[in-house]
Amino acid sequence: MSYKRMVAACLAGALVSSLATSSHTLAQGTAKAEVEEAVALSVSLVQPQMRNWPETVPVSGWLEPWHEAIIASEIGGLRIDELLVDVGSEVKKGDPLAYLAKETALANLKKQQAEVQSAEADLAKAKANADRARKVEGSGALSDEKVTEYLIAEQTAEASLLSAKADLESQRIELEQTTIRAVDDGQITSRSAKLGQVVSSGTELFRLLRQNKVEWQAEVTATHLPRLKAGLEAILEGPDGKEIRGKVRLVGPTIDTDTGRAILYVSLPQGSRPRVGLYATGVILLGSKDALTVPESALVFRDGINYVFAVGADKRAERLLVKIGRRFDNEVEILSGIEEASNIVQSGGAFLSDGALVKIVGEAQ
Numbered sequence: 001m002s003y004k005r006m007v008a009a010c011l012a013g014a015l016v017s018s019l020a021t022s023s024h025t026l027a028q029g030t031a032k033a034e035v036e037e038a039v040a041l042s043v044s045l046v047q048p049q050m051r052n053w054p055e056t057v058p059v060s061g062w063l064e065p066w067h068e069a070i071i072a073s074e075i076g077g078l079r080i081d082e083l084l085v086d087v088g089s090e091v092k093k094g095d096p097l098a099y100l101a102k103e104t105a106l107a108n109l110k111k112q113q114a115e116v117q118s119a120e121a122d123l124a125k126a127k128a129n130a131d132r133a134r135k136v137e138g139s140g141a142l143s144d145e146k147v148t149e150y151l152i153a154e155q156t157a158e159a160s161l162l163s164a165k166a167d168l169e170s171q172r173i174e175l176e177q178t179t180i181r182a183v184d185d186g187q188i189t190s191r192s193a194k195l196g197q198v199v200s201s202g203t204e205l206f207r208l209l210r211q212n213k214v215e216w217q218a219e220v221t222a223t224h225l226p227r228l229k230a231g232l233e234a235i236l237e238g239p240d241g242k243e244i245r246g247k248v249r250l251v252g253p254t255i256d257t258d259t260g261r262a263i264l265y266v267s268l269p270q271g272s273r274p275r276v277g278l279y280a281t282g283v284i285l286l287g288s289k290d291a292l293t294v295p296e297s298a299l300v301f302r303d304g305i306n307y308v309f310a311v312g313a314d315k316r317a318e319r320l321l322v323k324i325g326r327r328f329d330n331e332v333e334i335l336s337g338i339e340e341a342s343n344i345v346q347s348g349g350a351f352l353s354d355g356a357l358v359k360i361v362g363e364a365q
Contacts, residue, residue: 042359044346045311046295048338053291053328056283057228059218059264063278066213066267069184071097074177076201078104080193085206087191091182097206098193100178109171112164119164123157130154184210189276214274216246216266218282222255225262227286234266236282244272248284291326291333292340297347299324299332308338309345309352311360317345319354 078100085097133150136142142150180193190207199205216236220228232248252263264284268274299322300307306324309317322337338344345352352358 041348041352041356042361043311043317043348043352044361045343046298046346048292048294048334048340048342048344049331050340051291051293051328051331052288053293053326053333055286055289056326057220057224057286058281058283059220059234060279060281061216061218061263063214063268063274063276063280064217065189065209065276066215067210068189069186069208069210070204071180071183071206071208073100073180073199073201073203073205075100075105075174076199076203078178079198080195080205083191083193083195085188085191087188089188090212091186091188091208093182093184095182096179097182097188098180100180100199102175102178105171105175105178109168109175112168112171116161116164116168119157119161123154123161126150126154126157180205182208184208186210186212209276212270212273214268214272214276215249216264216268216280216282218264218266218280218284219259219261220264220284222260222262225251225255228264228284233285234264234282235285236266236280238272238274238280239278244268244274292335292338293328293331293333294338294344295346296327296330296332298344298349300349300352307349308334309349310338310342311345311358312343315358315360317349317352317354317356317358319352 080098081101082099083097084099085091085095091097129150130153133142133147137144137147187209188206189209191205193199193205216234218234218236228248228251230248230250234246234248236244236246238244246266246268248264249267250265252265255262274280294308298308300309300319306322307319308322310320311317320337320342323335325333325335327333345358
């Protein structure tokens with residue numbers, strides 16, 4: 001063999017050996033990459049569960065008095081002599097709240113009592129004359145005209161006495177009205193009365209939260225109205241974070257043309273006593289309905305869209321767009337996008353990409 005042939009053979013052998021080594025190295029690298037991909041992400045799987053959940057309608061609105069009573073003066077021209085209550089005072093029906101000056105009313109009452117006594121005396125005199133006239137009527141001792149005069153005088157005196165007694169009763173009522181009283185049980189929520197103020201008839205002095213009852217005037221969109229009715233249970237979140245349960249007492253008969261919303265009037269338990277004027281959110285319970293649910297941790301929220309990742313037999317993650325509904329006890333209702341038999345990544349979906357190879361930890365739930 002010539003020198004050139006020997007060199008060529010050596011070069012060919014070296015090339016074959018180099019190619020074989022490269023091929024072996026490439027195969028090892030590919031296998032290693034596949035192993036590294038397989039162990040890069042470990043996930044736990046769950047299957048969607050069918051739950052029987054309460055169906056609710058979200059609402060929000062203001063806490064308002066059930067009924068608010070305006071307490072005003074029924075007589076005018078008198079000054080306020082004494083104030084007995086302030087804002088926040090608890091009162092019972094008939095309790096005195098303020099006193100007006102009584103001097104004028106007492107003087108008028110005494111004057112009218114004298115008028116009644118005078119009318120009684122006039123009646124006694126007229127009655128005596130009428131009785132004598134009736135005894136001698138027809139005897140000729142008195143003319144018919146005189147007899148008639150005495151009888152009419154008696155009737156006039158009786159009418160005058162009745163009128164005087166009516167005026168006396170009116171004066172007694174006026175004297176009673178100098179005491180401003182609570183019109184119902186409840187709490188004083190406003191006081192505009194001031195000591196020494198001369199009031200006019202109809203002047204507002206106090207406002208009263210009747211029966212200490214507060215109601216929730218919750219707004220609801222018109223689309224939900226066909227399913228709402230009086231008697232449904234309502235749940236709102238109180239100012240301290242605790243739930244307050246009430247009952248819908250009335251569904252508003254009109255819809256606001258600007259907002260497209262109606263008002264639900266929700267009666268609250270008397271013991272709850274949330275403060276009037278607070279804004280609260282909550283729900284109306286319509287009943288119960290089956291829901292296909294997954295843990296909230298399975299949701300991935302990207303670009304305003306909700307996704308979950310499902311894992312198939314090839315152990316690769318598939319991103320699925322889902323529509324969600326109700327939430328309850330750390331679970332969320334899936335309205336569409338997955339099947340009940342799907343294997344869903346329980347948590348950590350935010351670190352996955354579509355088609356990623358995963359390692360499954362444990363059994364699918």
